[in-house]
Amino acid sequence: MHTKFQLAEPWWLLAIVALPIVAWFRGRRSVAAMILPNAGAWRRPSVIGGTKLSTTLIFLSAAATILALARPQSVATERHSKSRGYDIILAVDLSRSMEAEDYFVDRKRSNRLQAVKPVLSAFINRRENDRIGLIAFAGRAYTAAPLTFDHKWLGRQTERLQIGLIEDGTAIGDSLAVATSRLLEGAKERAGEREGAFIVLLTDGENTAGIMEPMEGAKLAKDAGIRVYTIAAGKNGYVPFPRRNERGERIGTSQEFLRVDTETLMKIAKETDGEFFRAESSDTIDQAFEKIDETSTIEFEVQQYSTITELFSYPLYAAGLLAALAVFSSRNKMREALA
Structure with missing residues (x-):
């Protein structure tokens, strides 16, 4: 028996190319600022600066979702010869x-x-x-x-x-x-x-x-x-x-x-x-x-049987877990900032 791995819809992987582009634009976006007198006296830590981990997790979750959409499969091929x-x-x-x-x-x-x-x-x-x-x-x-x-x-x-x-x-x-x-x-x-x-x-x-x-x-x-x-x-x-x-x-x-x-x-x-x-x-x-x-x-006659097993659930589970970790990380950071 011979086993190989393949992607049923590999063109979905092209979407992964867009992730670093989105990350680059997100890092360059401007944030509105207001100048206030004596602001340093009542300044609190910024929540935005503490979301790097959650952002990374979100991007990894997106990549795992794209991989799931590409439908990874294992194909087990078995040959039977009648000779x-x-x-x-x-x-x-x-x-x-x-x-x-x-x-x-x-x-x-x-x-x-x-x-x-x-x-x-x-x-x-x-x-x-x-x-x-x-x-x-x-x-x-x-x-x-x-x-x-x-x-x-x-x-x-x-x-x-x-x-x-x-x-x-x-x-x-x-x-x-x-x-x-x-x-x-x-x-x-x-x-x-x-x-x-x-x-x-x-x-x-x-x-x-x-x-x-x-x-x-x-x-x-x-x-x-x-x-x-x-x-x-x-x-x-x-x-x-x-x-x-x-x-x-x-x-x-x-x-x-x-x-x-x-x-x-x-x-x-x-x-x-x-x-x-x-x-x-x-x-x-x-x-x-x-x-x-x-x-x-x-x-002699050779018969070939192929068994295809869908594996998309594994990257999909990983995407959900990464997204949950991102939300947990973001909320935890927000609590620390407001404390």
Whole structure:
């Protein structure tokens, strides 16, 4: 809930400008005088000179009255959104081939995983109404993060992804099976509260490991009503690849031949009514995720309620109190003068 203060008729405040002008003219007005012989013998204190306090109070009372006429209000605004988000699993390849340095980020050569991470983070941040989970796969597929609305935590988990965390290989079929399983579990938790579910599969190679074939995993997703968006990362052919010694320390760069199985990824997308994207650069990876974001975004209804509370009574009470004090002060001074 958001609360703000406003004046319903602020133009009344212009009248406050007139108060100092009135005070200035009142101070300059002339008082008639009569010259009498021996006046000092019967002189009494002037009542007029002792009304400064009451005059000040009267002016403050007038200012408070003007503020009341301007109708100060407090406006409490409450927003209610009726939305149903998606459950999304990001399945990211962590096989050795993701170390290939055929991408450029900020004009610097980068490996495929380094180029993918900021794009993943940007996608996660844009999907604020969705639960998102993370599957990491190489020779096997693991749940790196369950479905969650905590996108900051998920971003940190994404940043921790590293090549070599899982035994080498590319288990595309297994990754689809694990992702589908996690989404089916999520469907039970949010029955009737989600718009749907889909998988984003990002890989740069061929299926070389795992128990399940890629199309078997795709069939599991299809039977569960889950679309799969496939992104083929990297270039076919010879690409720069880091050379490492037995201790894993980099000692140079070599050229290795790598192949992306775009045909299988296209079949997976077609089988599940998803879409295939070819991403040979960091820009095209970003464009692929933006396209997915546009395709699978839901519009939701937002209702806004405003409660207006009139506050004019407070300055009006203050004006009355100040006026009463002015009258009391004036009468008290008059009694002292006549005593």
